[in-house]
Amino acid sequence: xxxxxxxxxxxxxxxxxxxxxxxxxxxxxxxxxxxxxxxxxxxxxxxxxxxxxxxxxxxxxxxxxxxxxxxxxxxxxxxxxxxxxxxxxxxxxxxxxxxxxxxxxxxxxxxxxxxxxxxxxxxxxxxxxxxxxxxxxxxxxxxxxxxxxxxxxxxxxxxxxxxxxxxxxxxxxxxxxxxxxxxxxxxxxxxxxxxxxxxxxxxxxxxxxxxxxxxxxxxxxxxxxxxxxxxxxxxxxxxxxxxxxxxxxxxxxxxxxxxxxxx
Amino acid sequence: xxxxxxxxxxxxxxxxxxxxxxxxxxxxxxxxxxxxxxxxxxxxxxxxxxxxxxxxxxxxxxxxxxxxxxxxxxxxxxxxxxxxxxxxxxxxxxxxxxxxxxxxxxxxxxxxxxxxxxxxxxxxxxxxxxxxxxxxxxxxxxxxxxxxxxx
Numbered sequence: 274x275x276x277x278x279x280x281x282x283x284x285x286x287x288x289x290x291x292x293x294x295x296x297x298x299x300x301x302x303x304x305x306x307x308x309x310x311x312x313x314x315x316x317x318x319x320x321x322x323x324x325x326x327x328x329x330x331x332x333x334x335x336x337x338x339x340x341x342x343x344x345x346x347x348x349x350x351x352x353x354x355x356x357x358x359x360x361x362x363x364x365x366x367x368x369x370x371x372x373x374x375x376x377x378x379x380x381x382x383x384x385x386x387x388x389x390x391x392x393x394x395x396x397x398x399x400x401x402x403x404x405x406x407x408x409x410x411x412x413x414x415x416x417x418x419x420x421x422x423x424x425x426x427x428x429x430x431x432x433x434x435x436x437x438x439x440x441x442x443x444x445x446x447x448x449x450x451x452x453x454x455x456x457x458x459x460x461x462x463x464x465x466x467x468x469x470x471x472x473x474x475x476x477x478x479x480x481x482x483x484x485x486x487x488x489x490x491x492x493x494x495x496x497x498x499x500x501x502x503x504x505x506x507x508x509x510x511x512x513x514x515x516x517x518x519x520x521x522x523x524x525x526x527x528x529x530x531x532x533x534x535x536x
Numbered sequence: 537x538x539x540x541x542x543x544x545x546x547x548x549x550x551x552x553x554x555x556x557x558x559x560x561x562x563x564x565x566x567x568x569x570x571x572x573x574x575x576x577x578x579x580x581x582x583x584x585x586x587x588x589x590x591x592x593x594x595x596x597x598x599x600x601x602x603x604x605x606x607x608x609x610x611x612x613x614x615x616x617x618x619x620x621x622x623x624x625x626x627x628x629x630x631x632x633x634x635x636x637x638x639x640x641x642x643x644x645x646x647x648x649x650x651x652x653x654x655x656x657x658x659x660x661x662x663x664x665x666x667x668x669x670x671x672x673x674x675x676x677x678x679x680x681x682x683x684x685x686x687x
Contacts, residue, residue: 375597
């Protein structure tokens with residue numbers, strides 16, 4: 274096994290082009306579990322933790338650009354917590370402080386788990402993923418990027434650079450069902466925005482479909498929205514819960530989230 | 537491969553297997569068994585260390601990623617043989633039962649008190665939510681954190 278540690282974004286993209294099979298690592302909170310338990314023995318690991326261009330966030334052409342290496346802990350802090358409140362709430366439910374200090378938004382996108390906690394809040398705010406290779410950069414909507422359980426649309430030579438968002442500034446929240454308030458993989462989760470400016474309700478759920486998806490409705494269909502969200506899910510029975518429970522919980526969460534956003 | 541780490545203020549060179557965790561390097565290569573190896577998946581917090589001043593699970597850091605960086609383990613908290621105030625408080629409050637989770641909890645508590653000198657019960661519970669005590673001695677651990685904060 275080889276660990277390649279590029280010191281700049283250019284070098285990282287070159288290395289990924291040379292080693293398309295290389296597995297990228299940033300916070301390592303997913304990959305190290307696979308390594309520790311002998312589930313994965315990649316020939317090459319591409320260590321991105323020295324690539325400064327992937328860190329932080331800023332304004333770019335009127336959009337907010339969040340670097341792939343932004344940690345959950347950083348997403349919980351001001352000013353991001355005020356710009357993207359549902360993402361901050363979701364980040365606070367991820368693992369433990371130790372996990373939140375290492376785990377990143379880019380890693381959550383790369384892993385593309387249906388349970389990824391950052392994904393529903395990014396979805397309801399219309400985030401686009403910025404992917405790049407030596408061939409150039411492109412932007413993908415989340416429904417184009419998330420293809421299925423642990424499957425994303427990255428080409429072999431591409432890396433996730435970050436996400437672009439135009440924060441709506443509208444009331445929004447995130448909720449998650451699990452046996453504890455910490456160290457929990459979502460049984461199901463929900464992000465919701467009541468967007469009065471666009472006259473639209475937007476919801477997105479985790480752990481209730483093969484890939485996170487967006488559900489929208491006109492603002493005046495608030496009463497029917499809990500059923501609409503539950504109907505849009507395609508949950509399965511697994512070790513964490515049953516499909517029936519997940520659908521039921523999504524209906525309740527949607528109602529509570531609407532109440533919270535209207536309060 | 538070779539890495540160079542600063543551990544508890546001392547610069548150390550060591551050979552590692554490129555796929556190993558920082559926890560393996562600390563325990564098996566550098567002779568620092570204070571950070572405990574239990575779940576190896578970030579669930580229990582008993583391997584908590586500070587990496588460049590940030591609280592992390594050493595089992596979830598690729599050792600190669602720590603190359604050129606600074607690590608503080610539980611062994612680095614005591615000052616010249618004098619226990620760290622958090623260690624003292626844990627001993628005094630009876631917050632140590634079997635002791636396995638203690639190093640991780642001590643490091644996590646030291647990290648918390650550095651950021652928040654007088655945490656509430658809720659803040660302590662959230663800050664220590666990633667550290668499991670199999671003996672379930674949480675009440676005494678809360679007492680110890682308050683005791684340490686008071687000093």
